[in-house]
Amino acid sequence: MTAVGIDAVEIWTGNLELDLPGTFAPQKGEDPEKYTKGLGLYASSFPDSYEDIVTMGANAAHRLMERKGLETDDIGRIDVATESAFDNSKPVSTYVAGCLEQVFEGDFHHANKGERKFACIAGTQSLDDACNWIRAGRNRGRAALVIATDTALYARGDAGEATQGAGAVAMLIDEDPDLVELSTEQGYGSADETDFLKPNQQFPSVDGKRSVQVYLARMREALEDYESVAGDVHVDDVAYAPFHTPFPGMVRKAALLAYRHIVRDTTIEDELADEIGRQPRPEAFDDDEAYRDALREYMDELKETDRYQEWYAETIDPTLTVSRNVGNWYTGSVHVARVSALKHALDEGRDMTGETMLIGSYGSGAQAEIHAETVCDGWEEEIEALNVDAQIEERYDLEWEDYEEIHDAHNHDVDSDVEELTTPEGEFVFDGWGRMGERK
Numbered sequence: 001m002t003a004v005g006i007d008a009v010e011i012w013t014g015n016l017e018l019d020l021p022g023t024f025a026p027q028k029g030e031d032p033e034k035y036t037k038g039l040g041l042y043a044s045s046f047p048d049s050y051e052d053i054v055t056m057g058a059n060a061a062h063r064l065m066e067r068k069g070l071e072t073d074d075i076g077r078i079d080v081a082t083e084s085a086f087d088n089s090k091p092v093s094t095y096v097a098g099c100l101e102q103v104f105e106g107d108f109h110h111a112n113k114g115e116r117k118f119a120c121i122a123g124t125q126s127l128d129d130a131c132n133w134i135r136a137g138r139n140r141g142r143a144a145l146v147i148a149t150d151t152a153l154y155a156r157g158d159a160g161e162a163t164q165g166a167g168a169v170a171m172l173i174d175e176d177p178d179l180v181e182l183s184t185e186q187g188y189g190s191a192d193e194t195d196f197l198k199p200n201q202q203f204p205s206v207d208g209k210r211s212v213q214v215y216l217a218r219m220r221e222a223l224e225d226y227e228s229v230a231g232d233v234h235v236d237d238v239a240y241a242p243f244h245t246p247f248p249g250m251v252r253k254a255a256l257l258a259y260r261h262i263v264r265d266t267t268i269e270d271e272l273a274d275e276i277g278r279q280p281r282p283e284a285f286d287d288d289e290a291y292r293d294a295l296r297e298y299m300d301e302l303k304e305t306d307r308y309q310e311w312y313a314e315t316i317d318p319t320l321t322v323s324r325n326v327g328n329w330y331t332g333s334v335h336v337a338r339v340s341a342l343k344h345a346l347d348e349g350r351d352m353t354g355e356t357m358l359i360g361s362y363g364s365g366a367q368a369e370i371h372a373e374t375v376c377d378g379w380e381e382e383i384e385a386l387n388v389d390a391q392i393e394e395r396y397d398l399e400w401e402d403y404e405e406i407h408d409a410h411n412h413d414v415d416s417d418v419e420e421l422t423t424p425e426g427e428f429v430f431d432g433w434g435r436m437g438e439r440k
């Protein structure tokens with residue numbers, strides 16, 4: 001079967017930055033370490049008044065098409081994944097296509113366009129759909145454009161406010177990809193949950209603590225389902241495991257769960273149990289609470305073992321570098337984690353060709369997906385071409401008063417005419433309804 005996967009990727013961050021320890025923590029009267037150590041976040045990307053999901057998505061896609069030398073005729077499908085959509089009828093991909101048609105010759109009349117919604121997992125679902133479209137031979141030699149774009153903003157005072165973010169990831173999906181090939185096996189964990197909702201409102205209603213538990217429960221199910229189709233995962237076979245990252249502290253919890261799952265019933269678990277002096281499966285307990293307490297104690301001790309900490313430092317921590325400085329990008333978040341891991345490999349001079357990554361995607365509401373990817377031999381050139389670090393560095397650092405004003409401006413319920421804080425440079429801008437995506 002022909003290899004299908006991600007040929008190229010581009011990232012576009014919101015142009016503003018909210019410093020969490022320096023600006024946010026003092027206003028909230030919180031210890032800065034709650035954010036840096038507890039949640040694992042240093043800054044959030046924030047959209048300027050002229051930025052939204054369309055402009056960020058179109059800017060990422062424009063960079064991608066320009067860099068790869070593509071024309072409109074090379075793209076047969078445009079899917080946008082978002083949970084920040086403002087139009088219940090016209091998909092965001094039509095707005096993005098309209099922007100791109102201002103710059104590239106021709107148009108996208110031949111392209112199938114859509115919008116995917118299932119909270120943060122929709123980016124991965126769009127990726128799966130695009131791969132399946134190519135595998136089914138329906139692409140007529142064309143590639144697919146998948147764009148994950150969100151303004152992940154919470155009401156002021158909501159616990160989630162510290163985890164905000166804004167940005168887009170554009171991915172080119174094609175045969176014989178340069179970056180990663182996707183496996184055809186996926187594992188799912190899915191249930192009807194109401195921990196995170198946006199019923200016709202800009203800012204979500206969220207039960208944050210519960211959402212963490214739902215994430216972990218669905219991820220455990222997805223791992224089990226994945227192994228039932230792909231066979232047991234071996235810890236040494238996974239170079240990196242990028243997970244959906246609403247904040248790095250969440251991934252700390254998910255990684256421990258995944259590790260415990262992967263090493264269960266292996267000699268590694270016996271060795272860890274010896275090191276800890278406690279069995280992970282306390283069969284002797286017959287009531288649930290005692291079992292849960294014993295398991296929790298085992299997990300607490302497991303995360304302190306050298307073996308686990310080394311695995312975390314090598315396999316998980318490198319996936320979090322970008323996220324620590326940009327916050328949650330909802331649908332784009334797991335795709336940022338993949339880029340972060342490969343950037344780390346490039347910086348370390350590690351040869352990733354042929355290596356496996358285990359991707360853990362998640363969306364509230366709720367669904368998790370696990371799939372594997374194999375890194376392709378053009379990965380270095382693709383990652384070298386990114387300018388993520390420069391984009392992060394060049395963001396405008398928000399004062400608290402500016403933040404409040406611009407936060408209001410992004411709430412569609414509030415009338416606001418706030419001045420832009422940065423000057424757009426060769427990028428699409430939101431210029432009022434009906435004048436979407438003009439390029440300045």
Ligand code: CAA
Pocket residue numbers: 031032033034035037038039119120159160161162163196206207208209211212215244245246247249250328330362363364
């Ligand atoms: N120094 C070091 N650590 C500190 C600290 C300090 N001074 N103060 C607190 N901490 C630690 C806490 O111990 C805690 O760590 P653990 O979870 O490991 O115990 C961590 O910092 C966070 O502290 P709190 O739990 O007190 O934080 P909070 O209640 O204010 O907010 C949250 C946490 C509920 C997750 C909130 O960020 C939230 O609502 N986020 C939005 C929802 C979310 O992201 N959920 C994730 C799963 S759902 C999903 O993934 C979909 C999606 O994208 C939204």
